[in-house]
Amino acid sequence: MRKTVKYCAVYPGTFDPLTLGHLHIVKRGLTHFDTIVIACSVGEHKHTLFSLEERLNLLRQCFKPFGKRVVIDSFDMLLVHYLQQQKIHTILRGIRTVGDFEYEHQMSLANRTLDPKIETVFMLTDDHYSHLSSSLIKEIAALGGNVGAMVPTAVAKALKSKLPKRVKS
Ligand code: COA
Numbered sequence: 001m002r003k004t005v006k007y008c009a010v011y012p013g014t015f016d017p018l019t020l021g022h023l024h025i026v027k028r029g030l031t032h033f034d035t036i037v038i039a040c041s042v043g044e045h046k047h048t049l050f051s052l053e054e055r056l057n058l059l060r061q062c063f064k065p066f067g068k069r070v071v072i073d074s075f076d077m078l079l080v081h082y083l084q085q086q087k088i089h090t091i092l093r094g095i096r097t098v099g100d101f102e103y104e105h106q107m108s109l110a111n112r113t114l115d116p117k118i119e120t121v122f123m124l125t126d127d128h129y130s131h132l133s134s135s136l137i138k139e140i141a142a143l144g145g146n147v148g149a150m151v152p153t154a155v156a157k158a159l160k161s162k163l164p165k166r167v168k169s
Contacts, residue, residue: 008035009092012079014043015055017155021129025094035069042076049138062152080114091120096130
C-alpha cells in the first residue's frame, strides 16, 4: 500500500556547536520520521561562540550526506509558534541524563499547554555521547584538548580556527 502521510519532526537546539550526540539523535530519528527539520535557535539566551550563520553553515555541511530528509532552518520565537508556522506537530528531543529528564519534562508540558496538538518524542542519547555538551566541548577545545571523538570533523576544524591558540608560558 502506498504511504501518503509524511512524518516530520522538529529537532530544536542552539547547536553551539553541533556534537556527535546531536548527529546520532538525528540519524536514529530518521528511522522513525521521513523528514527532520533541525531548527537552530538564534540563541539570545546563550552567549554563543558561533554566530547563527556559522552554526547554520556547520549544520548544512554536516547533514549534507542525509540529503533532503534533513532540513536546516533557524527560529527566533516560541518553539510552539515555529511548529505551528511549519505545520509540524512533533518535537524530537534527546535525553542524556536524569537531570535532562526534569528539564525536558517541564518544557514538554509547557509546550503542550501552549498547544495541545504538539507532542514531544524523546530518544535516549547513546551511552557514548551522554556525557557531552556543547559547553564542555568548547572548554576542552579552548584548553587545547582533542575533541575529534566528540564533534564532526568540520566542527573540530571550526573550533580550532575560532578559538585563540593557547600559548604555553
Ligand atoms: N548529545 C550531546 N549533547 C547534547 C545532546 C546530545 N544528544 N542534546 C543536548 N545536548 C547538549 C547541548 O549541546 C547543550 O549544551 P550547552 O548547554 O552546553 O550549550 C545542552 O545539552 C542543552 O541542550 P538543549 O536543551 O537542546 O538546549 P539548547 O539551548 O540547545 O536548546 C531550546 C533549547 C532552543 C530547544 C529551547 O530553549 C527553546 O525551545 N527555545 C525557544 C523559546 C521557547 O519556546 N521557550 C519556551 C520553552 S517551553
